Amino acid sequence: xxxxxxxxxxxxxxxxxxxxxxxxxxxxxxxxxxxxxxxxxxxxxxxxxxxxxxxxxxxxxxxxxxxxxxxxxxxxxxxxxxxxxxxxxxxxxxxxxxxxxxxxxxxxxxxxxxxxxxxxxxxxxxxxxxxxxxxxxxxxxxxxxxxxxxxxxxxxxxxxxxxxxxxxxxxxxxxxxxxxxxxxxxxxxxxxxxxxxxxxxxxxxxxxxxxxxxxxxxxxxxx
Numbered sequence: 685x686x687x688x689x690x691x692x693x694x695x696x697x698x699x700x701x702x703x704x705x706x707x708x709x710x711x712x713x714x715x716x717x718x719x720x721x722x723x724x725x726x727x728x729x730x731x732x733x734x735x736x737x738x739x740x741x742x743x744x745x746x747x748x749x750x751x752x753x754x755x756x757x758x759x760x761x762x763x764x765x766x767x768x769x770x771x772x773x774x775x776x777x778x779x780x781x782x783x784x785x786x787x788x789x790x791x792x793x794x795x796x797x798x799x800x801x802x803x804x805x806x807x808x809x810x811x812x813x814x815x816x817x818x819x820x821x822x823x824x825x826x827x828x829x830x831x832x833x834x835x836x837x838x839x840x841x842x843x844x845x846x847x848x849x850x851x852x853x854x855x856x857x858x859x860x861x862x863x864x865x866x867x868x869x870x871x872x873x874x875x876x877x878x879x880x881x882x883x884x885x886x887x888x889x890x891x892x893x894x895x896x897x898x899x900x901x902x903x904x905x906x907x
């Protein structure tokens with residue numbers, strides 16, 4: 685007799701569901717597909733956080749280097765534009781490998797002049813200020829004394845720094861743009877960049893008041 689193919693018995697719905705529940709093939713692939721977007725988000729997010737922290741740390745070093753190099757001006761010599769150009773270039777190189785297109789720097793000499801009325805304490809008054817890349821210069825007017833823990837500003841001077849002599853002030857700012865996640869940052873904070881700023885104060889090493897003989901900056905009248 686010829687062989688007649690026999691159809692497999694139809695599976696009952698309950699049996700089919702039981703087999704599907706017991707089947708573990710492809711579970712790892714499904715779990716990987718579900719967790720991959722979250723893992724990528726965590727990886728890229730943590731990378732950008734580390735990058736922004738590195739940029740912030742470098743900006744602090746830029747501010748310190750800028751004020752420190754100017755404060756080392758030798759006794760009996762004036763600060764020139766050539767020297768300042770070299771100092772700005774050296775400070776900018778610290779930001780490497782980050783772009784310096786958004787790095788803004790200002791260096792100023794602030795004199796503490798004795799008050800005339802009432803004749804107690806000092807007024808903080810800029811003598812000169814030089815800026816780079818569109819930064820905001822210190823004004824040629826008496827600065828506002830503020831608490832030491834207050835936010836920095838070009839019009840302010842912490843009260844703890846008031847003393848006879850002068851001080852070199854470096855004001856720097858930087859705009860960090862994440863390589864990834866800028867749109868997510870804009871969605872969460874309405875801004876796709878991170879703005880950072882630092883202000884650092886340094887007493888002159890060898891002079892009471894460092895004079896500036898260049899022409900690129902703003903010179904304020906003596907008080």
